[in-house]
Amino acid sequence: MKRKKITIGLFGFGCVGSGLYEVLQLTPKLNASVKRICVKNPTKERSLPPENFIFDPSMILNDDEINVVVELIDDAEVAFEIVKAALMHGKAVVTANKKMIACHFEELLFLQHKFRVPLLYEAACCASIPVIRNLEEYYDNDLLVSVEGIVNGSTNYILSKIRKEKSTFKYALGEAQRLGFAESNPDLDIKGLDAKYKLVLLLAHAFGLVVKPGDIYNLGIDRIGNAELEYAEEKGLKIKLLAVAARNSHGNIQAFVLPAFIEPEDKLYSVEDVFNGVRIMSCFADSQFFEGRGAGSHPTASAVISDISALSYGYRYEYKKLDNDEVLQDQHSVHLKLMIRCNKEILHDVMDYFLWVDEYKLTNNEGYVIGITTLKTVSSILEQYPESSAILFDDQRDVKFPADVRLKNIAIHE
Numbered sequence: 001m002k003r004k005k006i007t008i009g010l011f012g013f014g015c016v017g018s019g020l021y022e023v024l025q026l027t028p029k030l031n032a033s034v035k036r037i038c039v040k041n042p043t044k045e046r047s048l049p050p051e052n053f054i055f056d057p058s059m060i061l062n063d064d065e066i067n068v069v070v071e072l073i074d075d076a077e078v079a080f081e082i083v084k085a086a087l088m089h090g091k092a093v094v095t096a097n098k099k100m101i102a103c104h105f106e107e108l109l110f111l112q113h114k115f116r117v118p119l120l121y122e123a124a125c126c127a128s129i130p131v132i133r134n135l136e137e138y139y140d141n142d143l144l145v146s147v148e149g150i151v152n153g154s155t156n157y158i159l160s161k162i163r164k165e166k167s168t169f170k171y172a173l174g175e176a177q178r179l180g181f182a183e184s185n186p187d188l189d190i191k192g193l194d195a196k197y198k199l200v201l202l203l204a205h206a207f208g209l210v211v212k213p214g215d216i217y218n219l220g221i222d223r224i225g226n227a228e229l230e231y232a233e234e235k236g237l238k239i240k241l242l243a244v245a246a247r248n249s250h251g252n253i254q255a256f257v258l259p260a261f262i263e264p265e266d267k268l269y270s271v272e273d274v275f276n277g278v279r280i281m282s283c284f285a286d287s288q289f290f291e292g293r294g295a296g297s298h299p300t301a302s303a304v305i306s307d308i309s310a311l312s313y314g315y316r317y318e319y320k321k322l323d324n325d326e327v328l329q330d331q332h333s334v335h336l337k338l339m340i341r342c343n344k345e346i347l348h349d350v351m352d353y354f355l356w357v358d359e360y361k362l363t364n365n366e367g368y369v370i371g372i373t374t375l376k377t378v379s380s381i382l383e384q385y386p387e388s389s390a391i392l393f394d395d396q397r398d399v400k401f402p403a404d405v406r407l408k409n410i411a412i413h414e
Ligand code: HSE
Pocket: 124, 126, 127, 151, 152, 153, 154, 155, 181, 182, 183, 189, 194, 294, 295, 296
């Protein structure tokens, strides 16, 4: 099959945009070239001379020779306007903007359909790992059980640095920013929002489930304290930020983002630094594992290049699973085994929220409880007690109640 010539209008020349430009120079067989680069700030110093840049988006949108718009800017709402306009102008689009896609998924589906143009976004989820296209094409059946893993490079980098080098959180975050891994608003990384946006994309391509980011619970790594880090070290566990999309025994899909204790036997245990790891479980193939760089200029650019190459052969996502009528499981019925750490004074109140308690401990000022509770309960405890934290026991995620539910003699608040 002969490749179509690709003439690119590029929006953004930051970490990924400049990386793409460099990588494109090294892949001449692609038959793709950048015709115009549109940026916001005319005075910023860049690796190319100023005459390479334009500041008016219409010079790309109205240029008939440009058949592909690559959107790599930071602001999700401005990005949406650019992508929308490009699709309306009949131009194919490649983007790495997970927030923009997750927040506007339905509109973007509609626009692709109405204007019959493709929108590809492999780089938006796990950067260099080809997970979206694999879910869309290879796992094109109804036998997927779960897709879960480490999908944010910055938080994995921070947690690795804290554990291995005893860095402070602040220093490790500064390094993640300096290396170009973190979002320009790093709260998106550390509060688990970036992971949640990626999970929205995974849910759509794994299960055909289109949800809004607000439908999914996310907790990040910013509340993790010494008690949890010490517990992990003592038990030989590691803490990783997990994004989970899994079918439950009733056939519904549960989805959440939570920090989790990971056992050494788990493949995610050895996924360190900026790397991401995604485990796909399916009925017959059992478990399969993808690992690769989850952020950074060239790794992210490599996924953008792959999408540009796919466009040159006329590829588009067909979203075949959208007719599957999947249902997102209600937070009230997602039972999880977790540790909740909180102030000493409120430990007994927090315990009252648990359906089952395995263990609890009190130290000078704080304490923790480990047991079974629901996702809804975790969310209300953490909202009520901002100084508290929660960590999932991932190996016991599919908790069933013990047969003799002789629970603590306590009230159950749900
Ligand atoms: N801030 C993101 C991360 C960039 O750290 O994973 C890649 O999506």
